[in-house]
Structure formats: C-alpha cells, structure tokens
Amino acid sequence: MIVVTRRRFVAGAVAALGAALAAPRPGAPQSASAGPPAPQLLEDLVAANHILVDQGVLDGYGHVSARHDRDPGRFLMSRSIAPELVTAADVLEYGLDSEPVAAAGRTSYLERFIHGEIYRARPDVRAIVHSHSPSVIPFGVTGAPLRPLYHMSAFLSGGVPVWDIHAAAGDSDMLVRTPALGRSLAQALGTRPVVLMRGHGAVAVGTSLPQVVFRSVYTEVNARLQAQAIALGGGHVTYLSPEEAARAEASIAGTLGRPWELWKRKSLGR
Numbered sequence: 053m054i055v056v057t058r059r060r061f062v063a064g065a066v067a068a069l070g071a072a073l074a075a076p077r078p079g080a081p082q083s084a085s086a087g088p089p090a091p092q093l094l095e096d097l098v099a100a101n102h103i104l105v106d107q108g109v110l111d112g113y114g115h116v117s118a119r120h121d122r123d124p125g126r127f128l129m130s131r132s133i134a135p136e137l138v139t140a141a142d143v144l145e146y147g148l149d150s151e152p153v154a155a156a157g158r159t160s161y162l163e164r165f166i167h168g169e170i171y172r173a174r175p176d177v178r179a180i181v182h183s184h185s186p187s188v189i190p191f192g193v194t195g196a197p198l199r200p201l202y203h204m205s206a207f208l209s210g211g212v213p214v215w216d217i218h219a220a221a222g223d224s225d226m227l228v229r230t231p232a233l234g235r236s237l238a239q240a241l242g243t244r245p246v247v248l249m250r251g252h253g254a255v256a257v258g259t260s261l262p263q264v265v266f267r268s269v270y271t272e273v274n275a276r277l278q279a280q281a282i283a284l285g286g287g288h289v290t291y292l293s294p295e296e297a298a299r300a301e302a303s304i305a306g307t308l309g310r311p312w313e314l315w316k317r318k319s320l321g322r
C-alpha cells in the first residue's frame with residue numbers, strides 16, 4: 053500500500069514537472085511556433101555546428117544560430133549540448149527575448165541572450181556564432197588590435213571592437229546570462245561583423261550561415277597568423293590597407309560557396 057502511494061506520488065510529481073517545463077516561464081510571452089524552418093536551413097545549421105568544431109573554432113562549448121526563414125522575430129539554435137553532437141532534433145525555436153517557444157523540458161544555452169539581442173539590434177543579421185575561438189583571446193586582453201593581415205580576413209578591416217563585461221556588470225562569472233548583458237554586447241558590436249569578448253571569446257555575425265562560418269574560421273586564422281607575424285617581425289606588420297581590404301572582401305564574397313561546400317561535405321561524411 054505504501055509502495056502504491058509512493059508510486060502515485062512520483063508519477064504525479066513527474067507529470068507536474070513536465071507541465072512546469074512545458075509551460076512558458078513567468079513573464080515570457082506565450083507564443084505559437086512560426087512553423088517548421090526550411091529543411092535546407094536546418095541542415096545548414098547542423099552542418100555549421102560540426103564544421104566549426106572541425107575548424108577549431110568551437111569545442112565542447114559555443115553555439116551557432118540562424119534567423120528563422122519564416123519569421124524574422126524568431127531564431128533557431130540547438131538545445132544546450134556540445135556543438136559536435138547537434139542534430140536537427142536538437143534545434144529549438146526562440147523568440148527575440150531568447151526564450152524557447154516550446155522547449156518541452158530541454159535546456160537552453162545560458163548565453164542565448166547573445167543571439168536574441170543581436171538579432172533585435174541588427175535586422176541585417178541572419179546568422180550568429182559565439183565561440184571561445186582560442187587564438188582571438190590574447191587580442192581581447194592585451195589591447196593589441198585584431199587587424200587583417202591577409203585577404204581572407206579582409207572583413208576585419210575597419211576595426212574589431214572589444215567588449216569588456218566588467219564595464220557592464222562589474223565582477224561576474226563572465227557569461228552573457230541576461231538580456232541586459234546581451235544588449236550591452238550588441239551595442240559594442242555595433243555595425244561590425246565581429247566583436248571580441250574580453251577574457252572569454254568572440255561573436256561573429258553574417259547574412260547567412262556560410263558567411264558567418266567563413267568569418268568565424270578566418271577570424272581564428274587571422275588571430276593566429278597575426279600573433280606569429282608580430283613575434284616574427286618584432287612588432288612590425290604590414291596590414292591590408294582599407295582599400296585593399298574593400299577590394300579583397302568584394303572578390304572573396306563571390307566565392308564563399310567553395311569552402312562551404314567542402315566543409316559541409318566533410319562534416320556530413322564523418
């Protein structure tokens with residue numbers, strides 16, 4: 053009799069927990085799904101997660117999102133798991149408040165506010181990568197500006213801002229875990245394609261998943277090469293001029309599909 057009672061209690065508790073997890077959080081607007089995203093977008097989002105691991109930009113941490121093709125007020129991003137493990141079944145729909153539309157008990161990345169607040173501030177942005185891209189970290193903590201030293205990273209010309217969470221929140225755990233911190237980061241990004249986060253990592257934005265993956269990969273490569281060039285040249289490095297960078301970026305813009313196709317095929321074949 054006691055066992056039955058306990059079982060009933062446990063069953064009831066599980067049902068209540070499920071209902072609580074399925075219900076919208078207090079204060080979060082209750083909203084219907086924008087509908088299923090285009091299969092191609094979903095496939096590319098999963099591929100982007102895997103490619104960025106293959107290319108050394110993401111590891112067990114970091115995340116990629118894409119604006120929903122049916123509703124600019126929504127974006128798509130995996131539940132909280134390592135990027136290498138992401139499948140289409142893990143992708144959740146989010147509002148621009150960075151709250152999931154129907155999480156059904158699945159947990160979200162703590163730093164999802166990076167994505168919602170940038171999509172809110174930048175209508176041109178359709179894809180975002182947040183990484184702890186290792187080679188960029190020194191440029192976020194030394195004051196040495198990240199600058200394009202070859203044509204592949206020409207998009208960095210014009211300046212890479214550094215966002216310092218301490219200026220926004222004082223002593224913290226370094227994570228963008230609130231909408232206010234997401235807004236502060238989005239402000240620091242401004243109209244640029246990349247922003248560094250002091251003592252943490254970087255955010256890259258783009259008008260497509262192939263573009264934001266390209267930018268994330270070549271931000272990491274440029275940072276690595278720039279540190280080598282500074283060491284080798286005793287501090288003297290010749291960077292791309294603004295005119296060279298503008299021309300190089302325009303030329304490379306037409307070839308983004310080439311590395312994307314290669315990276316995606318490799319990621320699907322493993």
Ligand SMILES: [Zn+2]
Pocket residue numbers: 114163182183184252253
């Ligand atoms: Zn992070």
